[in-house]
Amino acid sequence: DADVTQTPRNRITKTGKRIMLECSQTKGHDRMYWYxxxxxxxxxxxxxxxxxxxxxxxxISDGYSVSRQAQAKFSLSLESAIPNQTALYxxxxxxxxxxxTGELFFGEGSRLTVL
Amino acid sequence: xxxxxxxxxxxxxxxxxxVINCSSSKALYSVHWYRQKxxxxxxxxxxxxxxxxxxxxxxxxxxxxxxxQQSSLYLTAxxxxxxxxxxxxxxxxxxxxxxxxxxxxxxxxx
Numbered sequence: 001d002a003d004v005t006q007t008p009r010n011r012i013t014k015t016g017k018r019i020m021l022e023c024s025q026t027k028g029h030d031r032m033y034w035y036x037x038x039x040x041x042x043x044x045x046x047x048x049x050x051x052x053x054x055x056x057x058x059x060i061s062d063g064y065s066v067s068r069q070a071q072a073k074f075s076l077s078l079e080s081a082i083p084n085q086t087a088l089y090x091x092x093x094x095x096x097x098x099x100x101t102g103e104l105f106f107g108e109g110s111r112l113t114v115l
Numbered sequence: 116x117x118x119x120x121x122x123x124x125x126x127x128x129x130x131x132x133x134v135i136n137c138s139s140s141k142a143l144y145s146v147h148w149y150r151q152k153x154x155x156x157x158x159x160x161x162x163x164x165x166x167x168x169x170x171x172x173x174x175x176x177x178x179x180x181x182x183x184q185q186s187s188l189y190l191t192a193x194x195x196x197x198x199x200x201x202x203x204x205x206x207x208x209x210x211x212x213x214x215x216x217x218x219x220x221x222x223x224x225x
Contacts, residue, residue, distance in 0.1 A: 031211055041116065042202055043157070043215040051209075059116070059214070090156060094211055102211050103147060104204070106156035 003027045006107035013034040014115050019078045021110045023091030031096065032102065034058075034066060037088040046089075049074055055106050081114040088112075116141065118196075120216035127223045130174050135219045137203030138185040146179055146186040147204040150197075157175045157202060181191060190221070198223045 004025045013019055024033065035043040045058030045067040055068060055086045063085060067075045078085055088111050094102040118139045125133050137146060145164045149157035163179035163186055174191045190197055200220045204213035 010163075027163075035215075040217055042217040043204075045212070045214065048212060056212075058212075097213055101159075101162050102145070103159040103162060104149075104157075104208075104213065107161075109154050 004091060004093055004105055004107035006089075006110045007108060009108065010111045012115065013081055014112045016081055017081050017114075019081050019089075019110070019112065021076045021089055022109055023076070024076045025072050025091075025093045025105075027041045027095070027105060028071070029070065029093035029095045031094045032068070033092040033094070034064075034074070034076045035092060037061065037090060037109075043090065046076065069103055075107070078112075081112075085112045086112060086114045116205075116207070116214045118203055118214060118216045120201075120203060120219050122219060123217070124220040125222070127221065129195060129223055129225055130192050131223075133190045133193060133221060135188040135190075135201050135203075135215055135221075136185060137187070137205070138183070139205050139207075141184070143179070143181070143184050143186075143205055144208050145206040146177075148177055148186075148188050149202045149204065150199045151202065152199045152220075160201075175177065193221075193223045195223050197221060204211070211218050 033048045034046040049055045049068045051104045065077045091107040121136050148160040151157040175189045179186045195218040202218050203216045
């Protein structure tokens, strides 16, 4: 089983619908992130959380919200999806404990299409 | 705050070398390098810290020039398995918050 699991892996929805992407991890990391990937634009940070009570906006948070339900779970919501939110979404975790490199461990991605 | 990567794409023959550059307009704390295969998640290659030395991983190495605020990834004697898109992720302070470049697509042909 993957250490960072995203659901759903693929989703097609219509404009105006509410969508939730879920991320769970078994790595025991405190830090979790949501990134969006678009062709030619690389990965852009949407939201990040350094612990359950700490949630921060990233570069492109407009139109998105998040919830950190537990150390292991970090969900991304699109309250009213629009077509330009069609993208590949990645959840990632990192660890800054002693000896850790701070590297990001990515989930397998959730491909969202908004019609 | 996204770093600028160059080139955008590279085509190599097996055994050839390549250099990928990552530049920032802000002072860097660290640079991460990742490789992503088509349809897969990015995989961590290495991290370079401010004040750190050049790192190596098999035939892939990287350097960090603090003065120029840039990092370079060196792929020597490339193998077919090196194909993919390479991203640099820059960190501007020790907050573990990363900004990624737009990627360099590397295609290694037999």
